[in-house]
Amino acid sequence: MGCRSCELACALAHSAAEDLASLVASDERPGHSISVEACGKQAVPVHCNHCEDAPCVLACPTGAMHREKPDGPVTLDTAKCIGCSMCVQACPFGVLTVRRGGRGVLKCDLCIERLAKGLEPACVAACPTKALVFCEEEEVVKTKRRQAAERLVSAQERGETETDNGE
């Protein structure tokens, strides 16, 4: 919907402030790692994809950009970040940004602290229309396959020979 609640929620979740009012009143400008872009009349949230073969990790000279676990998110060790911005240049999605007024870059951490508490990432929780959904790849793919199967069956029942899947 282009409401950008995800951007606000991301900023708030990664700030020292307790709530939006205190954040706005303070000097802190945490920035947001998810951004909603306009594409014609569509609003599209663009966020870090925690790429398997992450260009930002390859580009980082100090190892600040890394993965804790092989199947975990790509996170930034701010102590090691030298603010060279190579990762910003390497990222094909443009979701790495230089921090305003502070050292280094802003990197989506998949809200690992929230996840550890059993909460969804802040952007997902904030989305009023569930445009952003946090789920396991297997779940989603399984659901889509099941829906495809249902379409195939109902098409056959209607006596048609062609399906939407173009078989």
Next chain:
Amino acid sequence: MTEHQKSADKASREMLKCAASENIEVAWDRYEAMQPQCGFGSLGICCRNCSMGPCRIDPFGDGPQAGICGATADTIAARNLIRMVAAGASAHSDHGRDIAHTLKLVTDGKTGDYTVKDEKKLREVAARYGLEPEGKDTKQVATELAEVVLKEFGKQEGTLLSARVYAPPARVERWERAGVMPRSIDREIVEVMHRTHIGVDVDYRNLMKHAMRTSLSDGWGGSLVATEFSDILFQGPTPIRFSANLGVLEKDQVNLIVHGHEPTLSDIIVSVSQEEALVQMARDKGAEGINLAGMCCTGNEILMRHGIATAGNFLQQELAVITGVVDAMVVDVQCIMPALSPLCDCFHTKLLTTSPKCKMEGVTHIEFHEDKAVATAREIIKTAIDNFPNRTKKTHVPKQKEDAVGGFTTENVFHILGGKYRSTYRPLNNAIIEGRLRGAAGVVGCNNPKVQHDYGHIEMIKELIKNDIPVVTTGCNAIAAAKAGLLRPEAAFEYGGEGIQEICRTVGLPPVLHVGSCVDNSRILTILSAMVAEGGLGDDISDLPVAGAAPEWMSEKAVSIGMYFVASGVYTVIATPLPVLGSAKLAAYLTDGMEADIGGKWAFEEDPIEAAHMMIRHIDAKRKALKLKPMMYEQAFKPES
């Protein structure tokens, strides 16, 4: 977006290029930066009316379907819409109040700077209000009229006099039957705010009923008062030539732009601007003279009455400053971009606010009061003159300026149609009945960076006159038409159908008639009443083969105007939809169901040619219902019957 895509106007394109090369931000840039705009707002389903919120309805049906108080999308969208009507009506009615109040100051002897310039109009209006002006002197008539009209703003009993006496009886009866007869001007606004407070009105139809009533208190009330009293104080306009577009700014003269809305300010500046002492002062500073130019509706007021050039419409206000030759821009109220303040800091241009209702931080405020009008006007002009030597070398004034004709009113169209001996609307009605003219249309309204600047205005007008439909225009649309050459009488022969060419040739009218500022949309209402009164085209405004449109609207005033035209029985098409699409029921009521209740409805269509075709189909349907003769000449657009 390229300059070409942003504006259809060559002068504006040129200035947009200038702005871009100098890295100067204008409205179009801020529009792009604002993307994507919030869908909840656009759909009208965000509510901030109480502190349990803010609330949003999920338009996809998964999330909340009601606010915390229980209000559904229908209620929320309807409440938001009626508040827009109230805001627009307030702007117009407050303007009307100021003008009526000025007349009272004249009759009380509190201002020597204003007088009754149009006695004929004074007596006509007084007669309408039932004041029996025969035998009374001007001062007495004016005193009585001012008193009666000012009471209309706040009275607590009865219904609005002007709505009763100016509208066709059948329309008044319809309003009374529908329960939307306006009572008094300020009261309707207060009731809007009451009804939209948390826990009051819920039913979207009930809210729309009051929305109609509120808008009628504007169109047939506040706006009408503004028009009539401006004519009384400053003279009813007569057809007049003027120039339009940024090219009217003069490199070698002191340029003063008057921007905003109320002629109580702009008209005085006009009368003072050519005083010998001031012109001499300008020459002493190295200028050849003083060049006055208008923008937006105050520009329309002074072009209608004095032929003062108009520099441009709403979206051009920043572009004018960027030329670098505007020595002062004096503003009062409405449609004044706050962006002008930081923009003028980048140029030598002095921005001057004049109304206590419109102030900007850090901007010089020369407050304008009716009892010191002339003195204040001189001070304003002196400020512009003193600033002339401060221009930098880098100026850029586009060459474009177009000739145009304006100054049409309900009364003088009478005279022109009937000739010297008998003022009448008969020739217009006959032309429509006989099929020389298909009908008539009003194309009005603002600019909006959501659509290409001036494109919708111009293309729609061309399509309508091509199909033998004369157009009346006001506000920023009128300025767009002027810039595009559509207000010249010759436009009939360049763009018009055969029928319209014949009429224009015979009567000597242009095919597109500029009837004034946005409050002068009330002139369109009274023209429609005159057509009904003349006869042969039905008994009510809703019978007439007419339609209205606002192809580039943006302001809340436009919402009020659209609503009062619809409530008066006129099919009205706008481009950007009203922010109601989050409520399917409300959208359906406004674009369909409403017609059964009041005889008019809205339509939303972004393409100006398609919108023109929708208006034509509607006009054809009204012709059919009236059993009028088929069109005399071959029509360009022939919908399948």
